[in-house]
Amino acid sequence: MSDENVRIGVFVCHCGTNIGGFVDVPAVAKYAASLPDVAFASDSLYTCAENGLASIRDAIKDHGLNRVVVASCTPRTHAPLFQAVCEEAGLNKYLFTFVNIREQCSWVHMKEKEKATEKAKDLIRMGVARVRLLQAQEESRIAVEPKALVIGGGISGMTTALSLADHGFPVILVEKDGELGGFVRNLNNLYLDGKDAVETINPVIGRVRANRNITAFLNSRVVKVDGFIGNYDITLSVDGREKKDKVGVIVVATGAMEYVPYSLYGYEQFEHVVSLTEFEILCKNKALPKIHSIAFIQCVGSRGQDKSYCSRICCNVAIKNALNCAENYKNMLGREETGAEVKAPVEMKAWEEISERRRRRRGRRGEEEGGEAPQAAPTEALEITIFNRDVMAYGVDHELNYNKAREEHVRFVRYTPENLPKVNMEGDKLVVDYWHDTLKMQRKMNVDMVVLSTPLISQPDAKDLSKLLKVPLGQDGFFLEAHVKLRPVDFATDGVYVCGTAKAPADITECVDQALAAASRAAIPLARGYVQAEALTAKVNPDICTGCGTCEAVCPYGAIRKTEKGVAEVIVAACKGCGCCGATCPEGAIDQSHYTDVQLLAEAKAALEGVVH
Amino acid sequence: MSDFEPRIVGFLCNWCSYAGADLAGVSRFQYPTNIRSIRVMCSTRVSPHLLLEVFKAGADGVMVGGCHIGDCHYITGNYYTEKRIMLTKELLRLAGIEPDRLRLEWISASEGERCANVVADFVKKVRELGPSPIPRDSRLALRLDAATEAAKVFRLRLLSGKEIKLTGEGNAYGEKVDPERFGNILRNAAQEEFQRNLILELTKCSALSVKEMAKETGEATDATLERVVALRSKNLLALSVVEGMTPKYKAIIVGGV
């Protein structure tokens, strides 16, 4: 194309009187005809009307045009229409330039016809300067490997995997633990429906196991990811052995973990101070000691204490547990308290499980004894207190539960961040020392057990995974979606999706919502079988590039990688063509097709033509 | 001066500012005709040397319009735009051209009225500044050439491209670089590269002594000697002749022997 003589056609639109009323369109068209390389120029009442389009088609054929400029309204709405006409006439649609003389000329300069006309001429001159330098672009399609990788075997990951598998796509499910189920396995019963957590999740695990489209790997993790949407070469470490595969999309569902409230409120200092998850384990295993009173302290470590955010679910969980305690306390007691109802090993296991968790975190073998059930005399009714900053029982049903808890005489005591409650041991009694904000006085409360409501925090290996996948993490270490409102389960990088608590604290319902959303987003390229690559991508000149990596770092789409020779390469399938890399490249080795430096500068210079030097 | 009609080139991002400008039209908000806009996909596309080239071509003002921070269609593009404009203004300042001739505005797709107001205001401002001195002042033009060349230098572009990462996310050591320290390094680098390129521009045609260079660049002679040392060690400048006790230097044209 570059060898050919440039023959430009300019079509100026009156847009009824929208343009014609304020700009001397015939004069503009006449001026356009006088510009170098312009082989044809005309004006029409409505260029976008069928006859206007036909005239373009004919002119391309009759005058052998190989570049087209339409001067009318805005490319944002009308460019596709004219581009289609060009293609119909056998002209590559990228050899077309749109000049906006309506929205950005006639309509905004309605009282200055002469100047508006001059401006319209200038704009067309700029368009002509630009179109002269344009080159045909190919839009390529890139095949998609119809297979998905889901990272994380918790409720989110399993749900995504099942959904994708039900769409008929093979799914690789990677779980780092020895079993599926994730965090939910720790929980007792679930709020709202009150069902046992394990009973809820077990059927899901069963369905995953049974699904032929799902290959689940336990004790495994992702160690390497190369490629881009539709074509990821992944390397897994399964039981320490490397395993390679190829997938088209990746869903991150790595979940979250519990914050450990070291040195807060006597945790690990006093026996009956437990974290929320530990409490759930006790309840789940029916290993609660006999107690008279229990206190829940909310927002331990969150909302500005250590983590800045609210963990969203803890208030509702605390209410659930309060209600459990009020209504069903006896069913959760350990053996000594209830006779022979529960078998000893289960009971022992609960405390072992807890201390084992604690030991693991500390990284040393605990010297403390296993898990002797704490001794406390049972009473008729349990006194339940929830120390809170605000009760965030959002939504319809949770608020009802909140009301119910109050009816059950659960006490809600508000504290402020300036006056945090303190947990001490006085004699053999746990004491919560707190500031009563309503009474404006310091008070003490004897309790038998304190439950610390700790937030969910990001997985410690999230950073590594984010680097592997070239997707970002937010401030708090959770994965950061492409857009908080409109693209909640996408990453900016095409082909990678996120759901569940990997993104932020969420409850099971929300996780499942997101998981299904992620599955349906991920299914799109899989179902289509190809990705339409952006034609207007960045292009690297490998002879100039030295591989400094600056472009790689600024690209929000992870669309640049290094070749074996160490120079940058644009992943066409992932590039969105914003041009950031080109403007950044310290070597000037990257240009953006269709918006090259030369083209932009030609356009700008055309605007300034006539400036006296 | 009253008949002065500023020539203003606008670079508008496709998704916000260009749409905002369209909305101004659809809503018939009137503004002066002086602006000639160029549509780019993202404001981040506009690199400093490109902007300086536009000034070289004689623009009285250049406006760059992008999405509001946080709203960029390309997620983070406009953060870089902001840094680039800052660097460009610094280079304009060094060259001796009013940085106010360059304006960055965030205009969303819904801000048609604002778009009209911003353009009107900028036209007014540029009118006050008067015509660009570049077409008439060859000395300034040379300085602008030097600024443009400086904007192409690897070091400056690298620093500018890394600023957000280093001050925001953290550097190779996992530390965040103090923005003030980084700013100083960048400004310093901009000045050094500008002055070095100015010396190269000055010595392209005739050999100059350190004193003669200093007279043109406006820097002290000892600082100028440091520039000469740096340029010589990069093989961009060579000793041409010694006149009496005065060595004179000439720029090396790449590829020339």
Next chain:
Amino acid sequence: MMSKVGAVMVIGGGISGVQTSLDLADSGFKVYLVEKRASIGGTMAQLDKTFPTNDCSMCIMAPKLVAAGRHHNIELITNADVEEINGVPGDFRVTLKRRTLRVDENKCTGCGVCAEKCPVETVDEYNQGMKKRKAIFVMYPQAVPLVFSIDKEACIGCGVCYEECRAKAVVYEKPDEALEISVGAVILSPGFDEFDARLKKEYGYGHYKNVVTSIEFERMLSATGPYFGAVLRPSDGEIPKKVAFIQCVGSRDEQVGNTYCSSVCCMYAIKEAIIAGEHTAGLKPTIFFMDVRAVGKEFENYRERAEKEYGVIIRRGTRVASVEEDTATKNLLVRYSENGGIATEEFDMVVLSVGMRPSEDAEKLSRRLDFRLNKHGFCETDVFSPLCTSRPGIFVSGSFASPKDIPTTVAEASGAAAKAAALIADVRNTQVTVKEYPAEIDVTGQEPRVGVFVCHCGINIGGVVKVPSVVEYAKTLPGVVYAEENLYTCSSDTQEKIKAMIKEHNLNRVVVASCTPRTHEPLFQNTIREAGLNTYLFEMANIRDQCSWIHMHEPEKASKKARDLVRMAVAKARLLEPLKKSSIPVNHSTIVIGGGLAGMTAALEVSAQGFPVHIIEKTGQLGGSLARLYHKEGTREPREYMNELIAKVRDAKNITVHLDSEVKDVTGFVGNFKVKTSGDEIESGVIIVATGATDYKPSEHSYGKDKRVITQLELEQKLEDKSLRAKKIAMIQCVGSRNEQVPYCSRICCVTAMKNAIAVKRQNHATEVYVFHKDIRTYGFREELYKEACELGVKFIRFPEEDMPRVGGNGDQLEVIAHDTVLGEDVLVKPDILVLSVGIRPNEGNEELAKMLKVPLSKDKYFLEAHMKLRPVDFATEGIFLAGSAHWPKFIDEVIAQASGAATRAMTIISKDELETEGIIAAVNEDICDGCGICEPTCEYKAIQVVKVSENPERLKVAVNEGLCKGCGACVAACPSGAMEQKGFKSSQVIAMIDSALEGGDS
């Protein structure tokens, strides 16, 4: 018995440390060379030229640095500090902290792309801040090891070096390392620091742009410096017309607390003045001296040439009071004392000759290693044990003990090695490694099968030269059976690849096209040797330093050139032949000629390491001139020390003393000398010349006729036996020195005069002492003697260079009349006794001995060493060494250090069972040679002799002594019949390259 460790730690990697390390490593000890900076080289690496030969500093030093870097028994530990030391002499454990380079030195190829791309510019210390360097850097281009490091202070962590490094050598989070190393001995050579000229406020350094220090000036003079060797005014880049050198800045200056003389500044100022004039036409240097202390070999002559040939203006006896700046011109007004008044002169530039001060680490080191510093802050040593610190097992060399110049430092470095070696001599060869290679493949008769490996060097070559095209082209060349490209041919995985390819393709020649053979040839030679090929079946094409880097903007032409260079290399490679290094058995004994202080010291050092020694002494007793010295040195008398030495020599079982014995004939060569003396015939591996020198017997001033006229030695004798009777004594310096017949300075007479003057004053304070002198040359800590004499009231009268005092008087009264340059008029002194400070003269027999040994004499008839700076105790002829006053007049401590040094150098030979000859040597084709002998004088190493053909005594031929030949090839080019050849550079090989360069090639 305590177990000893056969390894030595050398702390400080300047020229001193490098020399010590090489000597020890060559004598069978493992060496850990610890350097606090990232590269070795020290101060000498910063210098442009060296006095008095104007040798290029880097040219002569770089081979040593490379040798130290490559020596398999030297482990360089750079960027490291000593933390603590435990244990006893012979078995120390040293803890080191190695500060991280943040670059993996095993991966870094030194290609420099990282520094090119690094966006942060910061102060370049190597260039004294006159230039900038990057945050990732090497100190200088020739640095050893050539490993880049990150300056964390300056680094902003942008990550570009990591990205650009194709070798993936940048590791930002690399931690510091703690090392614990067992060694038998420690040698300290951390050097000195320059005096901070800012402290001399009156000279305005730091405020006035055009006042620079001498080391900054040195960088200006250097071709690799900021101004490419030109002298420019930092204020405006103009060439200064008038440059003033101000001496003794921070030396001989009680005000700043440094009472000593820095010993080297006079000479380096003269050198810088000469070189500045050479580099920059029209520049006129003036040097403001208090005294010109040109005490070394050839120094006085150098000074004279500076004045007469180079027009350097020398102002003596001046002290500069202040420097002021003209704020408009930035010129400098130098105010100085002259003729009792104050004079002012305007200059364009002022150079401050800054003195040496103790290394900033001295204090810390002395605490951590528990040895004492002297009152000046230098390492404490004793006159009779100049290389020992106060802690046994820790030795010292170089300017860490006192300010000194390079030759003295190098001699000491070798000397310190002797001390350490003696301590652990019985565990020699226990820690060193000998590399085992597979048997060599016999390639004789095989067709050449050349393998070509072309390096990208990251983007250094590949960014300009189309490497694939070079590889494809190489494949088309005759004899080439294999070619490939590598990202880095020097990386360790590529070495494995090369070996594998040699096996797979039966390669019998290897060509690597990459960087320079000067640094990388040994690496590849080792690789092919490991694959069973003779190391000489290797050839390199330098397509980086001499192609891609110098033709960066012409990729097409550079690619063509690279192809040409590969073709040339292949052309030579086809003709390469395996070379055998033959070995010569070594006789383990040493002959020391001369039984004075130098001879005995050298003999004892050698004997202490367990090797037999023969001392050949001309007279009937040992001791030499030491017998006539009485003044205490520290706490002991020289005579006492002498007797101790003699007793030690007598007691040493492996020392044989041949008294009344003279050398009559010397035959043989290194490893196998035969020396015929008046009585015996002795065989030895090496010879140490320690024949000393003679006092000048004056004829001036009625000496010998008038009993009141005596020499300093005679005065010393009188002081010793308390027979001195005089109210007024006059001393005249430079009698028989620094005149037309004997142009040199005898180095020691000023100090002798000071000692005697002080002793006179001490015996009777009322005695007046007048010293007539040209300069007082009490260099180093000896300056304190001068100071003491002044304080005791000794009067000093400076007379002009060419106007000696006149001695007269009528019978009863001696009269000395001299022109006093300070007063500007004649003065008359009427002494009771006139003492002549007579110079030292070379021995009469030097010429004869030199002829027998085939070693040269200097024009002053002292023995001439192989190289003034870096081989001060070697002769060019291998196996013969030099110590003591036979080399040049010197003080006791200097003699001891030098003699120890000579012993170490000898040890590098006699500690081996056999010597390996060079591979690249001359060889004669006896069928063609007709024994014309034209080649004989061309050989600087006396390796060629015309001999009779044994079968046909009528015919003459030439024989090459393989042990002596260094392989320069001069004889080959001289041979008129073409009988002489240079192995590895045969004419046919070079011609093949010429032809290949000029014939065709691709287009």
Next chain:
Amino acid sequence: MSATEAKHEIGSAGEEWDPKIIVFCCNWCSYAGADLAGVSRLQMPTDFRVIRTMCSARVDPEFVLRAFAKGADGVLVAGCHPADCHYIGGNYRTRRRIAMLRMLLEQYGFDPDRLKLEWISASEGEKFQKTIREFTEKIREIGPNPITED
């Protein structure tokens, strides 16, 4: 400075004839100086080809004559500065030999300036560059080797 600009500059420098120049460098000084020129990225014409010898004294007159006979347009011999020779006095011999060769060349009807001797030390990268530039320029002035034309 763009690539196109660079091309233009090259194109303008006489394209018709590229001289062939052989450079003998001694291993210790001149070859090291040439390396330093590279390390310092000093740019120079591409027309020369370096052959390394251990000492400049190794440069046999035969080598020089052979080079001219084979069509070399210029021969440059580079060694250590006088007194700096790694082999003590080799370069003095070189100096005499080159002087003799230049006389010889003249007798053969060759321009003796086609043969040049230069002292270049290991730290004189810039001198190496200057020497190559000037010598190439000189050879361009003198023109092609007459042997190739005959």
